[in-house]
Amino acid sequence: MFSCVGYAATAADASLGPIALDRRDPGPEDVQIDIMYCGVCHSDLHQARNEWHNTIFPCVPGHEIVGRVTRVGPSVTRFRAGELVGVGCMVDSCRECSSCRAGFEQYCEVGFVGTYNGEDRQGRGITFGGYSRAIVVDQAFVLKVPEKLDPAAVAPLLCAGITTYSPLRHWKVGPGQRVGIVGLGGLGHMGVKFARAFGAEVVLFTTSASKVADGLRLGAHEVVLSKDPEAMAKERGRFDFILDAVAADHDINAYLDLLRRDGTLVQVGAPENPLPVSVFSLLMKRRNFSGSLIGGIPETQEMLDFCGEHGITADIEMIRMDEIETAYARMLRSDVKYRFVIDMATMPETA
Known part of the structure; x- marks a missing residue:
């Protein structure tokens, strides 16, 4: 295990604030990522406020993640340290049902594991998302990000x-x-x-x-x-x-x-x-x-490659981590063109 800082909601009526997280060390198939940018999705607000009545607190939102690989497990073949990568709305699925085998993990018949507020299939607890300094994800759910694109403006592509x-x-x-x-x-x-x-x-x-x-x-x-x-x-x-x-x-x-x-x-x-x-x-x-619900991992990679070829990214407004509550309030007023992205360099060093 290693410790890192995240930003969490500890209750539905509580403002988000820094929290110390324990992340697992990379297993054989895992990729450890230092998060550079994380997009802000309306789902983050719904989940942080328990508006879907299923939030498990503390809740660390964030499923539009872009960062660089820092460590990989011994069985990882698709990624190496230093690569620019992304993580979207899912970090696991059953991988056995017809939808998963077809590359439509978003329609997993058992239910995919969300990047945050999801139940880890290996019994390691509830998942914490991208409002944090680092994350560890199975390589099957990590995506390659074209280096030619602005990484901050890529983040919302992982959901929106x-x-x-x-x-x-x-x-x-x-x-x-x-x-x-x-x-x-x-x-x-x-x-x-x-x-x-x-x-x-x-x-x-x-x-x-x-x-x-x-x-x-x-x-x-x-x-x-x-x-x-x-x-x-x-x-x-x-x-x-x-x-x-x-x-x-x-x-x-x-x-x-x-x-x-x-x-x-x-x-x-x-x-x-x-x-x-x-x-x-x-x-x-x-x-x-x-x-239609998001997309599977193969199609998401296809999208990122298409965006790299055509120079397509999201229109974004960068915010500091401590501006998240203001961003939520503005998002409710549709006062953003067109996606907030958090600069993780502004994350506190300690909780």
Whole structure:
């Protein structure tokens, strides 16, 4: 075991603060990583505040991790000390079910082990995430990060990036398709970038006129204000695929009606309340309504390689570790363009 400092919530109503962590020494298949940057996901806030009613305290959030390898176990063949690597939302799975064997560990039939607040499959307790100086992860769940990319701006790709990349790839979005992205936040801004890079005609839907210019800058060919009934009416039946990245309550039928025959709407934003779906929105044009969860390890590596080839990263705002509570408050107000990333060099030396 070795000790390192993390930033933890000790109760749902407690501010995050430094805590001493015991990390395992690398086993035969393990990679030890000094964390350089960690993205801030809305899931971190939900978990720290126990809003999903399953948090085990103390909770050290963080699943958008980029750092450098410092040590590897004797059986590790894929990584060596000094390499730039990443860790996303998972650190283990059963590895035996049909989903795991197919490289879709996110759909593990037993349930994947989360990077934080997960139960270690080897009986080593609850996992602690990337708001810390170091982490030890099985090599099967470690990813290579292209050196040519800004490592801080890569961090959000490990969650926000793969969450949007995976459905766009699965539904084969590409040239000749008209694609809608609903919402311009941490997820939506990556959806715009990827859909444009895949060669689709990209239309951003937003409720905010202040985001029109940014949507065009990020790669949208057109921006539609979804609060404008006339503008929405003009788009009916024109889309092959829509990616909905909105996590707040909204009228999903308004977007289903924009799909062509056999078009698909995929929900990746996770609203707190169920979304009422009109069956006639689906029946009349044989439309599809689906969902998608992050991505498996092979696809996440594919995404990182694609980003390296095309120079794609997240738009970020860097923060200090002791600014996390302010970042959470701003995130609740959607006051970030478009992802906070913690500079781990600002982590306290001791708890």
